[in-house]
Amino acid sequence: MKRLTALATAAIIAFSANQARAVDPDKPLTLPATVTIVDFDQMKATALALHPGSTLLDTDLDEEYGKYIYQVELEDTRGVEWEIELDALTGQVLKNHQET
Structure with missing residues (x-):
């Protein structure tokens, strides 16, 4: 039973680690040929x-x-920091909130 629990825990950790990751700016971004992201500018x-x-x-x-x-x-003109998240495929603003 302990072995099964350990395997299940390892699987959950591995799955979670693959769900959100930063894209390494030093490595080329590999996207499917049908996907185009919005220009950074x-x-x-x-x-x-x-x-x-x-x-x-x-x-x-x-x-x-x-x-x-x-x-x-x-950082706005009053010194308040903001975090904004944008969908890279559509440019839609997903989140616009003040840092705490």
Whole structure:
């Protein structure tokens, strides 16, 4: 029974590890030929338009549950930091919230 529990735990950890991962910017991004992501400059412009006058702090392209998500961190003119998530395939804003 302990062996079965250990195997089940290992399977859950392995499955969870594959569900969300950062895309390594030093390695080419491999997407199916039918998938095209939105240009980064367009995503950056969309994020900055949500908070005019903001400064770009950080950006990441992550894969979560088979979806590609741009994560953009901004600091607005009042010094408030914002985290914005955009769908890399459509450009749709998925999340726009203040960092705590």
